[in-house]
Amino acid sequence: MHNKSITELVNNLRNKQISCVELTKLFLERIKKYDQKLNSLITNTEAQALTDAALADQAIANGTAGLLTGLPILHKDIFCTNGVKTSCGSRMLDNFIAPYDATVVTKLKAAGTIMLGKTNMDEFAMGSSNETSYYGTVANPWNTEYVPGGSSGGSAAAIAARLAPAATGTDTGGSIRQPAAFCGITGIKPTYGLVSRFGMIAYASSLDQGGPMAVSAEDCAVMLQAMAGFDPKDSTSVDREAADYIKNLNDPINKLVIGMPKEFFSADLNPEIAKVVESAIKELEKLGATVKSISLPNSHLSIPAYYVIAPAECSSNLARYDGVRYGYRCENPVDLNDFYCRNRGEGFGAEVKRRIMIGTYVLSSGYYDAYYVKAQKIRHLIANDFITAFKEVDVIMCPTTPETAFKIGAKNKNPVDMYLNDIYTTGINLAGLPGLSMPAGFVNKLPVGVQIIGNYFQEAKILNVAHQFQKVTNWHKQSPQEFA
């Protein structure tokens, strides 16, 4: 049951082959059985889930079922959920009960989904391994000594272990795509502005986007259908006609032109990873697609530019966490300064503090032009590289990550080691383009992800390409034996 697609599950529920309560119980039991090994959940909302499942059964009986009625899902603990703890993986919000729902949560609720719990994540979405969470590291289900990736590590691990059919994640520099690659699942970061950020705790406002993580592109398409759409409460939300991500899944790709950026297939790329990616592209060529070599000449600057812009925005976004109106409060503050400094010093972990300080630095007087403004100019160059490339090709494909998952603790000596993971993902966030990662093979028994990048608002196209790949391959169907 836990290996079925969302479409199958929803049909089973609607045809009453299984009840919502039964299905919810099934996944809750899997969580109970397996999550101790993974630590993928921060909060389990079992009681509410069962109540909601019972109501879903009623809706199905009444004929008032929605697109996803009865589907159990997980929400990354970055989305505010009314009446439920929302920690963002941080001690700072360990005591925070959100008094409202994020728009994404509202929309998925309206579609009929059942929330099983909130998933673990790197603290305030800053990390690529889910090792910075206040609630402990998440383990990769493929090998529990290895990281699942981050920051949406909990969501990725839970899907890989089939603890839920779908989960929400967020992606600022690769935080959906990279853990999807490390865990052998599919995830998509939509075009900036497609999915509402209202209620999605901000890390870097001009880069953050929420998106679905699931077993397949088809499942992601169904989830994205419910998640996407204009929100007047988010000034950066784009007001455009709603798209249909499902109807184009089966379009033939015999005229597709795939771009391969030469900078991403340089001699530096691990040859085993290269092999997996090239094989995947070959499968698509078999279906009629053609390949073209393109260039993204400024791509080598995406990591430096990202680590100027994201910390800058985060240093400001996280200034509100001061213990005054909510959040962590230290004991016996001596005066106001002590109150602020210790609330924040004790409430935030090391990586968050590092990024806040770097962000403060690049915005400070004397450095603003040389760093922040310069980085935004480079961002423009990077975006232009993609826009130019898309004049020649329909989609761009490349590895999602330079290597497979690494061992827990392996990259903690120097923060920069961790940052270099993001080489293929950050450019897409800077440009605001949609990007998807799907599993395409294994190296040393660990999953390898392939990235498909589309032009602005071309989610339907990249989901279509991924779905066509998944129709002729089985990588996405594989899950670790331990959690079968």
Add this chain to the structure above:
Amino acid sequence: MQWETVIGLEVHVQLNTKSKIFSGAATAYGAEPNTQACAIDLGLPGVLPVLNEEAVRMAVKFGLAVNSNIAKRSVFDRKNYFYPDLPKGYQISQFTHPIVIGGELNIDLEDGTTKTINITRAHLEEDAGKSLHEAFKGQTGIDLNRAGIPLLEIVSEPEMRNAAEAVAYLKKLHALVKYLGICDGNMQEGSFRCDANVSVRPLGQEKFGTRAEIKNVNSFKFVEKAINFEVTRQIEILESGGTVIQETRLYDSQKNDTRSMRSKEEANDYRYFPDPDLEPLVISAAFIEKIKQELPELPTAKHARFMTQYNLSDYEANILTETKAIADFYESTVKIAGMNNSKTTANLMIGELNAALNKDALEIENCPINVEQLAKLVQRVADNTLSGKLAKTVFEFMWQQPQDPDLIIEQQGLKQVTDTSAIEKIIDTVIANNQKQLAEYRAGKQQLFGFFVGQVMKASQGKANPDQVNKILQGKLS
């Protein structure tokens, strides 16, 4: 050493929108603490700002009224600093690209001349909350009702040269924002807040001296005092060889001095950058044009119209257009009393009404007499029912107990006597009783005419029409 004072003013005008600039919470003054602070105002995790269109309209109205440039594209920036009444740890403001650029305000100086003060810029931003320091031992209480109320910060060029000019500018600006209906101008409630940047330099020197910023002046009187104190303080420092520190100073109205608040140097690095949660504000020419059409008549135009339309002098027009409320009251009264009585109405308002309002420290908005009642009084003077003097008496009654003047005239029997034979009778009686004076008058003592007038007025309890008395008396005495 001759010193020149240089003053620049920053005025924070609270725009009287119904809801806040970036959230839908209410803005009414005086609510219980934190009852008008929603999730967005509190800076909860995940919340986002959306701009209030009325705040934009009001800013554009102001920009048009002062002949400035309205920026077709302006940007919201974050001003980052930590303070308990600033929930997000940053204030959303406009730094590099404000919505209003340039502009000017003409001020009336004491010697009767006008001076043009240039406006550098005006921008939209959100207000912070309030800190209550006194109520709790060792702690400060924070009320965030005010956090998020829209402000228009108006910055002048440093072109004022003394406290009087500064006050004239502030008064003009105050009247203008009230005229435009964008601010209620209530300085006690903090709707109109002035910060003064004050420096001195040797007369003739081009370079500006170091300036100090004076905050916390909430009345025109205090602005004047604060500036004067500050100028003296700075000159004393400079003349004794010291240097003025660039800092923020608070005005203390009890002691009438300014004291250092915090070194501006420390609070300086605001790390301004464009707010990524807000898009650039694009304003079309059509939008600006529509607002131009909706602009109320501005004080200068109203003044000119009053002079021609109501046949008023420059002086009279000044007083009657000082505030929109006064002007509206006047025009409403004339509408009822009749165009031909515009002068009489003016006299009554500038004379009796103004004096009574001042005595009781009332604004015209709280005038006990309404326009219908005043108009009726005007008509009774015009139709000779009342003499000027009698009108004063009736007015006094009306002030104490507002009502239709006809009722007072009736009750008090104050109708002017205009009947010629009645007046003749009174005059005959007076003359009969004052034969000695009559003889003296006829003998040449002309000044006794006033005595007879007085006697007739006394005998008629002030009701005899003065002109007729004069005429008839002239005839009878000669």
Add this chain to the structure above:
Amino acid sequence: MSFAQDDVKKLAYLARLAIDPLATSIVEDLSNILQLISKINEINAENIAPMEHSQEVSQRCRSDIVTEQNVRDLMQAEIPEVAKAAGLYLVPKVVE
């Protein structure tokens, strides 16, 4: 490119973060990051404008109506008693 201990102290204060003043690892870590981001100096980007938003959208406005009611009780429900009084939020005394 690197930070000195003093620079880090200043940054930590600007950001109101209590950090261990003796921890040299923080200075080292930040210096490594600084080195990484300084790579943006490799190219000259004179002829291009900074890109703050990936979509060219202009700010939408909302109508001036009150849509939020009094939510004080809800918002203050979870904070400890020491943190509030008479509807106000309490902080250690602010000295001006």
